[in-house]
Amino acid sequence: MKLAFEDFQFDIQALTLLKDGRKISLKEKPAQILALLISQPDKIHSKVEILEEVWPGRTVTEQVVFQNIGHLRALFGDDAIKTFSKKGYQWQLPCDPVDGKAQESSVGQDNAPNSSAESEAVNTATQISVDKSAQLPWKIIVPALVAAAAVGGFLAFA
Structure with a gap:
């Protein structure tokens, strides 16, 4: 099943993401x-449910859910996924089913690169720009968030 939201299309079975008809890493x-x-x-969706679905039979911390949600928010925007305190996460962007035949024809001739080399260059450029924009300085952000949460917890009980 393929779903479209904003400029994206996501194939749930193949786990592939397209933006404006181009594959995104x-x-x-x-x-x-x-x-x-x-x-x-x-x-x-609770953190426990996400952990059981995405990391079945493995022992990992809830932090991996937080990090991966952060990665998705960096890609789709902060409004894409809503956090419900002590409950979990919910998708917020409107989605529409994509008809496979319509999607193939919508990629069309006008947007198609003239050669496989040009196509590869376009895909590489797209991946590079997305990867750089999606990379956040987690080594700085995570400790800052943990510290902020600790201070907030301390102040709540002080």
Whole structure:
């Protein structure tokens, strides 16, 4: 099943993401979380549910959910995924099913590169620009967020 939202199309089974008809690099775990959220957009998905679905049978911390949600927000914007305190996450962008035949013809001749080399160059440029914009300085952000949460917790009980 393929769903469209904003300038994106996401294939839930293949875990592939397109933006304006061009493939966007998306790692497996964020893609699995996106598939879970987007396939049931009316549901609030708990961290435990996401952990069980994306990392079945593995012991990982809830931090990996937070990091991967952050990666998706960097890609789609902060408004794409809503956090419900102590409940979980919910997809917020409106989605429409994509007809496979209509999608193939909408990519069309006008946007198609003239050669495979040109096509590869366009795909590489797209991946590079998306990857750079999606990379946040997690080594700085995560400790800052942890410290802020600790201070907030301390102040709440002080």
